[in-house]
Structures are given as structure tokens and as C-alpha cells.
Amino acid sequence: xxxxxxLKCTHVVRRVILWVLLTNITLLLYCLTKPxxxxxxxxxxxxxxxRMAKILKCSQVKDYRPGDCFNIVCNHMRFxxxxxxxxxxxDAAYITILRDPVDLFESSFHYYHRAVPLTWSIPGENKLVxxxxxxxxxxxxxxxxxxxxxxxxxxxxxxxxxxxxNDTSVMRGIHYLSKYLHLVLIAEYFEESLIxxxxxxxxxxxxxxxxxxxxxxxxxxxxxxxxxxAKALExxxxxxxxxxxxxxxxxxxxxxxxxxxxxxxxxxxxxxxAEMEAICIEGGNPVEAQNIQDSRFLPWQPVGESSILxxxxxxxxxxxxxxxxxxxxxxxxxxxxxxxxxxxxTRLWGWVKDTVSTFDWN
Numbered sequence: 001x002x003x004x005x006x007l008k009c010t011h012v013v014r015r016v017i018l019w020v021l022l023t024n025i026t027l028l029l030y031c032l033t034k035p036x037x038x039x040x041x042x043x044x045x046x047x048x049x050x051r052m053a054k055i056l057k058c059s060q061v062k063d064y065r066p067g068d069c070f071n072i073v074c075n076h077m078r079f080x081x082x083x084x085x086x087x088x089x090x091d092a093a094y095i096t097i098l099r100d101p102v103d104l105f106e107s108s109f110h111y112y113h114r115a116v117p118l119t120w121s122i123p124g125e126n127k128l129v130x131x132x133x134x135x136x137x138x139x140x141x142x143x144x145x146x147x148x149x150x151x152x153x154x155x156x157x158x159x160x161x162x163x164x165x166n167d168t169s170v171m172r173g174i175h176y177l178s179k180y181l182h183l184v185l186i187a188e189y190f191e192e193s194l195i196x197x198x199x200x201x202x203x204x205x206x207x208x209x210x211x212x213x214x215x216x217x218x219x220x221x222x223x224x225x226x227x228x229x230a231k232a233l234e235x236x237x238x239x240x241x242x243x244x245x246x247x248x249x250x251x252x253x254x255x256x257x258x259x260x261x262x263x264x265x266x267x268x269x270x271x272x273x274a275e276m277e278a279i280c281i282e283g284g285n286p287v288e289a290q291n292i293q294d295s296r297f298l299p300w301q302p303v304g305e306s307s308i309l310x311x312x313x314x315x316x317x318x319x320x321x322x323x324x325x326x327x328x329x330x331x332x333x334x335x336x337x338x339x340x341x342x343x344x345x346t347r348l349w350g351w352v353k354d355t356v357s358t359f360d361w362n
Contacts, residue, residue: 058086079158081180097185101239102232116145132231153239165237184246195265220307280325282312299331
């Protein structure tokens, strides 16, 4: 009996050692390819663009050549107007989307917390709740990947995510963004947002048809009590002020567009989406990762779990819809790869976590 337990213990130790080694190698490669995090100062006009230029270089965009203009630049990036403007014509429209800061915090904490060393020492099963009881005990502005844990919206817009909500620089940052952003969409009202986007860019309904990708199964979403939500709002206070400001401008646009007109166009969008779901999706609903039959449609999963849902595409699709269905069902990582983006480090990390998760030690 002693020998068996010792053998099992050895297997666990080997697994932990391999996990640590592979993770450290991947993080080292990541650090070598990822510029350092830069803390913004209060004066965005004077310092942010020059300092941010160290983070975002227009030359890092695939196929960029000085003087060239792109029709669309659309991907995750930390916003810096001077660098982005080098890629686009002078009359380009700048559009972004916001999500409720509490829901964003819950989602990013769940999705990234294993990549944020600050969270590794949090006790208990519900690390998010424990974190919010005393955030300062598990947070340092200069720590690796710490931006995932506080005011992520402010960070993504190139602002100082460690600023407190009552700091005067918060409203300065919001007004700074307002000068550049032509339309701010709201994730909680995604269909209304798409209608405004369609008319802003003179698109058709066909251009805004969509399937909901990268969603989590409901059992993995933390049910936050009112008290916990209040703590999350307080911790992400700068994001909350940002969200409130642009939520107000969003509904002012809806009012100007016409509520009845908006209701009619949303109904039409839902009808057309339902038609595409019937054409493309096997069973009509998303499925868990282990039930996805084609790896092309398997979404990226957080470390240590498979909580992100995906789709199976129908086999008997009319040929005229096949390419469209494939594009609408393809997750982000595969889609970027199809566009020619080099994601070798992302794929390496995926291989590491999948290998360690499934390795058979016997």
C-alpha cells in the first residue's frame, strides 16, 4: 500500500514539475515578445501618445507599409490615437464597445486569473469573492498581468487603470476619449448597437448578422450577490464612470434614431439571425467543447477547464452558404490565423496547457 501511494505521489510531483517548467518557458517567451506595461500620467494630451508609442507601433500591423491606408483596423488593441491614425484615412470612424464593468470584471477574472500570479495565493474556492473582500491584499499595480484585475476598460483605452474613481483625471480621460470616438456600442444592448453601427457605416442587415461566440456555459458564470456587485463596482470605479458616460450617449443616439424604428430593425435582425442559425448550426444551439466535432470551430479555453461553448456546423449546407457559415462559426484564434496573423506563441501555450491537462503518466 505504501508503494502504491508513493508511486501516485511521484506522478503528481512529475506533473507539477513539468507544468512549472513548461509554463515558465512559455512566460519567458511571452515576456521577450511583449513590451513592458507603461503607467500613464494624468496629462493624456502631453504624455500618453508618446509613452504609448512604446506599446503600440503601427509597424507591428501585418502588411503595413508607411503611407498605406487600411479600410478597417479591427482587433484587440490598447488604444492610442496617434498610432492608429497612421493606419487609416483622415475621415476614418473610430468605434468601440463597452461592457458593464462588473460583468467584465467577473468574466476577465474567471478567464485570466490563472495567468495572473497575484491571484494564485487567494484562499477558498470562490477566489473572486475572496479577492473583493480585500483587493489590496492581492493586488499590485506593477505585477505581471495585473491590469486584468482593475479597471480593464480604462487600461484598454490607454489610460491609467490604477486611478481612483474620484480622481479628476478620470473625467479628463473620458473627455479625451470623447474627442476621438465616433460611436460607442454597449454589449448589453448588442442588437441595438449593431443597428446604430449599420447606419453609421452605411451597411446592410447582411453585414451585421452574427452568432454569439466565446460564451461560457452558465454553470461557470459566478452568481454575484448585490453586495459583491457593489464591491466590484467600487473596485472598478473608473470603469463605472466611463461606462455611465458612454451609456448615456448611447441612449441619446437611440432616442435620436427613433425608438419605434429601432424596435422594428432589431426585430428584423433577429429574424435574419434565426434564418442563418437554421442554415448553419447543427441542433441550433451552442455545445460544450468536448462535443464540438470539428477542431476549426473549437474556441480557446481558459487554463484548466473547458467552459467556453462553440458550435457544430451542419453537413448538408447549401454550397452558396457554406463559406459564410464557416466564417460566422470560426472562433477568434482560428479566424486570425486564417487572416495570416502569426499566433505561434498562443498556439504554443495552448499546446502546453492541453498537454499537461491530458498527459497520461502511467
